[in-house]
Amino acid sequence: MTDINQTADTVERLAESAIPGAALFHPIIALVTTAIIAHFHATGTFPTEAEVMAALPADYQKLVDGWGSWKPSGDGSLERPTSSAP
Amino acid sequence: MKTLVLVVCLAALPACASAPPNYSAQGVKAFNADQLLKDIDALGQTARNLNAETGKLHLSDRDTAYIRDFSLSAGAALQAYGQGSGTLGIVITAYHHLQGQLSADAKANDKLRYILGVVDAALANIPVTQ
Numbered sequence: 113m114t115d116i117n118q119t120a121d122t123v124e125r126l127a128e129s130a131i132p133g134a135a136l137f138h139p140i141i142a143l144v145t146t147a148i149i150a151h152f153h154a155t156g157t158f159p160t161e162a163e164v165m166a167a168l169p170a171d172y173q174k175l176v177d178g179w180g181s182w183k184p185s186g187d188g189s190l191e192r193p194t195s196s197a198p
Numbered sequence: 199m200k201t202l203v204l205v206v207c208l209a210a211l212p213a214c215a216s217a218p219p220n221y222s223a224q225g226v227k228a229f230n231a232d233q234l235l236k237d238i239d240a241l242g243q244t245a246r247n248l249n250a251e252t253g254k255l256h257l258s259d260r261d262t263a264y265i266r267d268f269s270l271s272a273g274a275a276l277q278a279y280g281q282g283s284g285t286l287g288i289v290i291t292a293y294h295h296l297q298g299q300l301s302a303d304a305k306a307n308d309k310l311r312y313i314l315g316v317v318d319a320a321l322a323n324i325p326v327t328q
Contacts, residue, residue, distance in 0.1 A: 133247065135240040136312055161225035168232050168280045175239045175273045179266050182246050189258035 224282055230324045231280030234289070235273055237320045242269045244313045261304040268296040290321060 134141070159167075184190060221229060245265040248257035272292050278284035297314075304310055 135243040136309055139316060161221055164225060164228045164232060168228055168277055171232055171235050172273045172277045175242060175269060178242055179270060184259040185249050187259050189260040190263060
């Protein structure tokens with residue numbers, strides 16, 4: 113059976129990664145997905161603790177992978193010494 | 199329009215950390231950790247997008263690297279926290295350290311400020327006693 117919570121999470125992730133700037137609207141996306149989750153919670157299909165525990169390493173891996181693919185723009189700021197001014 | 203978006207965002211913030219009522223204490227920790235992890239991932243995505251931009255919204259490589267370092271260390275700490283070891287204090291300290299590292303240009307970047315505000319609010323939503 114399809115896990116609606118996972119589906120909502122997937123929709124949220126896809127929207128944020130596919131649409132430039134969508135991450136800025138995370139609270140709105142979260143509100144919509146949370147409303148969907150709340151609906152299915154009422155019908156008894158909220159994810160179990162085990163599912164939540166399993167999502168954590170997967171989301172951490174997604175974060176690590178996102179940074180792994182980052183290519184600095186090459187604006188030279190990494191080569192400049194940091195300011196010691198307070 | 200900007201004000202409207204801000205109002206909607208602020209109204210929606212609690213949605214980012216509403217743990218289900220029937221979870222155990224550890225389940226609530228895992229849920230909160232995962233929600234915060236997603237917000238920090240959104241911060242990273244925004245930083246990378248702004249780094250690729252040119253012009254006024256460009257985020258420097260150095261500022262982006264600071265956000266990367268924070269994201270990776272906070273992510274690891276959150277994973278440990280959600281699995282029952284470690285505390286949120288490490289994440290909060292790292293976040294304050296990041297705020298001190300970011301350049302004036304980064305702090306003045308509207309898009310970055312919005313997403314930093316989301317992380318700020320998500321951190322504030324998790325009870326300190328946890």
